[in-house]
Amino acid sequence: MIETMAFDRVGAETGSEDRGPARLRWRTRLPWRTGEDWERPAPTRAQQRHDVVGALVLLLVSALLLEVSRGIGALAGETRPIWFQHLALAGIILPLVVRRRYPVAVMLVCSAAFLGLSLLVPSVAVQTTFQAAYFASLYTAVAWAKDRRMLWLGTTVVIAVMALWVIFSFTVSSSYDSMLDRIMEGDDTHRGFLPPLVSLALYNLAINAAYFGGAIMFGMNAWRSAHQRELLVRQSAQLESQATELARQAVLDERLRIARELHDVVAHHISVIGVQAGAARRVLEKKPQAAAEALQSIEASSREAVEQMRSLLGVLRAGEATDPEADGGVQRTPEPGLADLADLVQKQPGLSVSFHRDVSEVLDRVPAPLGLSIYRTVQESLANVRRHSTAGSAVVALRTGTSAAGTGWVEVETVDNGRPRTGSTAGSGFGIRGIRERADLHGGSADIGPRAGGGWRVRVRFPVR
Secondary structure (H helix, E strand, O other): OOOOOOHHHHHHHHHOOOOOOHHHHHHHHOHHHOOOOOOOOOOOHHHHHHHHHHHHHHHHHHHHHHHHHHHOOOOOOOOOOHHHHHHHHHHHHHHHHHOOOOHHHHHHHHHHHHHHHHHHOHHHHOOHHHHHHHHHHHHHHHHHOOOHHHHHHHHHHHHHHHHHHHHHHHHOOHHHHHHHHHHHHOOHHHOOOOOHHHHHHHHHHHHHHHHHHHHHHHHHHHHHHHHHHHHHHHHHHHHHHHHHHHHHHHHHHHHHHHHHHHHHHHHHHHHHHHHHHHHHHHHOOOOHHHHHHHHHHHHHHHHHHHHHHHHHHHHHOOOOOOOOOOOOOOOOOOOOOHHHHHHHHHOOOOOEEEEEEOOOOOHHHOOHHHHHHHHHHHHHHHHHHHHHEOOOEEEEEEEEEEOOOOOEEEEEEEEEOOOEOOOOOOOOOHHHHHHHHHHHHOOOEEEEEEOOOOOEEEEEEEEEO
């Protein structure tokens, strides 16, 4: 005999477990507000097979326990035939076959079966398996129902009907009268301090509150767990997608960096080769020795360009090849930095370059990536002078200082006094773009353009943290 007058209290206790903000606490305090925007996926084929197998097993166990109860005389007062008693058990157990596919409908069917069979065969209704089957229908409805409003509406109707039925049983049924008569006939010394009728009512209230409250609580926990699992799956998929996007972006950034490096290397060495080839052509007949020196410089520049390009391209194959001979046996050398600027300005054929460098401890704090950017900036600037200017000389200055905020900076400047070369193309613009990108990469600034008195200036300042 089941009563659920404490349903509202159980629902409040379930909602009070939330420890979120006040607004979220109010939303989760109402059971139908929990996961309202989420529908639990339909049961899988394996879960449906488990429901069928579980219902059949429960039906066999209930038949066995019913016969055991009959054997010990627990059903002595039952007047219904044996087949009807087994049919009553089957009537509340068999709907569990589809309990996860139609959870609310199964709960309503089992509730109706519980009410009707409890009146027809009350001795069977108190069987453990009979009660367990009804508990399973309530639990499944709360745990699997997709329409949460319909669920709580159906649950409220079921609880109200059960409460009316319990009240009806207390006032009309003779079973409670006989129970009270047995209590009244007992020894007064073994009675409690409450009247028998009050004690019986409180006892039934506690049993029914635990029964219905337990089914609802376990069902809500199952629903929330399923919701959290799906959220975790979605978050994992999102994190995986973000990781893939970050990896793709990292590859694109690395390709852009290598493209800048290749442009700087090729532009520098090809310009050197072009200047030396022109000089060799002019003095080939008059000064064979000078022509030979120019050709030797061309050979050295071409070899150095090939080595640097193979070194950069080897980075792209590093993830695929573990054999040191995979890129032709060429050992990749460290990338250039501030220490290589003096050699760079000296190896400028056809161009006299003077180099000025401050002596400062700020230069000792320049990291390798920043040193490489400074080197490539000077390299591209001098290559542009040779390709697009009539200047025969240039000045490279490396300066340091401290800003008003107390942070250090390093500045590299390349200037010349030439004019645009006749017949020279404007170029692709990638060189100047690469210089500006390197400045932006390190949070610096670039000033590139013609000088007021003639010539061209490339000045880039980088902060040193």
